[in-house]
Amino acid sequence: MRVLDRLLLLLTGLLAAYQIAVGIDGLTSVPIAAYTVAFGVLLVAGLLLLILGMEVLASPAVVIVSTVIPLSLSLGLVWERLPALRVAYAAFVLLGFVAVLVTRLIPIQNKGPVIVLAVVHGIAGLTITLLPVALALTGRAPLGFALVGLGGALIGAGGLLLSFLRAGRPLLSRESILKVLPGLLLLMTAAFVGGFHFG
Amino acid sequence: MTSVVRRIRTKLSLYWPLTKSLQTGLLLSTGLAGYMSARCPVTHWYDFLGLGLSLYLSIAGSTILNMWYDRDLDAVMNRTHHRPLADGRVSPGEAVRLGAVLSALGVALSLAMDPLYGLIVAAGLVTDVVVYTIWLKRRSAWSIVWGGIAGGMPILAGRTYGLGAIDGVGALLALAVLFWIPTHILTFAMRYHEDYRAARIPTFPSTYGFPRTRLAIALSSGVAALAIGLAGILIGIEWGFVRLLAVLSGGLLLLAVASVFKPAERLNFGLFKYASLYMLSAMVLLSI
Numbered sequence: 001m002r003v004l005d006r007l008l009l010l011l012t013g014l015l016a017a018y019q020i021a022v023g024i025d026g027l028t029s030v031p032i033a034a035y036t037v038a039f040g041v042l043l044v045a046g047l048l049l050l051i052l053g054m055e056v057l058a059s060p061a062v063v064i065v066s067t068v069i070p071l072s073l074s075l076g077l078v079w080e081r082l083p084a085l086r087v088a089y090a091a092f093v094l095l096g097f098v099a100v101l102v103t104r105l106i107p108i109q110n111k112g113p114v115i116v117l118a119v120v121h122g123i124a125g126l127t128i129t130l131l132p133v134a135l136a137l138t139g140r141a142p143l144g145f146a147l148v149g150l151g152g153a154l155i156g157a158g159g160l161l162l163s164f165l166r167a168g169r170p171l172l173s174r175e176s177i178l179k180v181l182p183g184l185l186l187l188m189t190a191a192f193v194g195g196f197h198f199g
Numbered sequence: 200m201t202s203v204v205r206r207i208r209t210k211l212s213l214y215w216p217l218t219k220s221l222q223t224g225l226l227l228s229t230g231l232a233g234y235m236s237a238r239c240p241v242t243h244w245y246d247f248l249g250l251g252l253s254l255y256l257s258i259a260g261s262t263i264l265n266m267w268y269d270r271d272l273d274a275v276m277n278r279t280h281h282r283p284l285a286d287g288r289v290s291p292g293e294a295v296r297l298g299a300v301l302s303a304l305g306v307a308l309s310l311a312m313d314p315l316y317g318l319i320v321a322a323g324l325v326t327d328v329v330v331y332t333i334w335l336k337r338r339s340a341w342s343i344v345w346g347g348i349a350g351g352m353p354i355l356a357g358r359t360y361g362l363g364a365i366d367g368v369g370a371l372l373a374l375a376v377l378f379w380i381p382t383h384i385l386t387f388a389m390r391y392h393e394d395y396r397a398a399r400i401p402t403f404p405s406t407y408g409f410p411r412t413r414l415a416i417a418l419s420s421g422v423a424a425l426a427i428g429l430a431g432i433l434i435g436i437e438w439g440f441v442r443l444l445a446v447l448s449g450g451l452l453l454l455a456v457a458s459v460f461k462p463a464e465r466l467n468f469g470l471f472k473y474a475s476l477y478m479l480s481a482m483v484l485l486s487i
Binding site for chain 1: 437438439440442443445446447449450453454457465466469472473476
């Protein structure tokens with residue numbers, strides 16, 4: 001791994017650590033727990049990439065772990081900003097995670113696991129991308145909060161690149177994806193941290 | 200003059216590896232964190248300097264004495280045969296004198312600073328050199344418990360120096376290091392088990408097998424994480440830092456448990472590296 005990649009991953013980890021320790025103070029318990037899980041997974045994932053190298057992305061556990069980030073981030077956002085949907089969205093998060101877990105652990109030959117993954121990631125990803133932008137544009141949140149949506153778009157882009165790569169139909173070459181991934185992770189984390197700070 | 204400088208530089212470059220700088224640095228960081236965890240209302244720079252110096256001298260001194268005693272083992276192990284003592288670039292007499300002088304200076308300075316603090320530093324040194332290295336290391340795989348007790352002394356000493364007395368939190372912090380040590384040592388023992396076998400050192404992997412060793416690592420990691428977390432709460436660190444500590448502990452447990460169910464050398468060495476990073480991060484969080 002290049003020195004620059006190591007530096008970018010280290011910065012990603014530090015930003016995620018800052019967000020966990022300082023950036024979410026003052027929120028209620030459910031958003032704090034949800035954001036801690038989301039940024040915690042980001043932090044640990046960044047450290048593992050640093051320690052074990054990019055080969056760790058080939059692990060089957062990556063699909064399950066990477067589902068946790070959008071699910072918990074979107075849960076925190078919905079709990080904070082859309083109180084009427086709290087229970088329904090929490091149920092979706094729980095069921096969605098269990099569905100991904102089950103379809104990944106039990107060998108299924110049809111397209112079921114892919115559909116489950118696409119639906120769960122799709123809903124969570126759209127929530128993270130569109131909700132902050134909508135709130136910022138309608139004046140129900142400061143304009144800076146839209147950065148969270150940018151982070152959501154970036155995490156979606158990264159997820160798509162990795163998913164297609166794992167499916168054997170890469171949008172970019174493996175080398176290119178691994179080259180841009182550390183930068184993408186840092187930008188995404190910076191967008192989230194900035195968005196929560198200004199929002 | 201130039202030749203004298205060159206000679207000193209050569210000597211220092213030979214002595215430096217004898218101190219195992221990374222391990223010494225990590226133990227030193229635990230001692231400083233222990234002191235900072237006492238939250239002294241006034242911290243003098245000379246206290247901090249004295250603490251750092253006395254701990255560094257004692258830890259580095261005991262490490263050199265260990266290396267002096269184990270030079271025959273180092274010579275037959277692939278990983279260590281190039282060490283200055285093992286390959287003869289430093290003579291045993293020179294090394295034992297250096298180790299003894301550094302240890303004596305460290306203990307003397309710590310005793311002069313505070314008798315109780317000095318006593319703990321001295322106890323750590325004796326436990327490490329006499330009980331762990333000389334007495335038990337070549338006899339029993341369980342010697343790591345004593346290595347762990349010695350490893351827990353710097354953090355206990357640092358906190359005791361800050362408080363002026365031994366307290367429960369200090370004991371808890373020492374317990375955390377004691378249970379963290381197996382993660383550090385046993386992952387290493389598994390990676391280099393052929394080396395240890397060649398040197399006829401009884402280790403957990405050679406005595407109880409790899410699966411049980413991995414289980415022991417997972418259990419001790421869990422206890423270490425719990426002890427550090429509890430100590431952090433009792434010290435009164437900010438909740439944000441408790442959250443961060445919980446996340447980092449989660450990573451440690453995840454790797455330890457994963458290595459039980461999906462054993463792989465890469466994962467094992469990843470756990471070894473993560474454990475060091477974890478301890479350093481935990482010490483920073485306890486200090487803030």
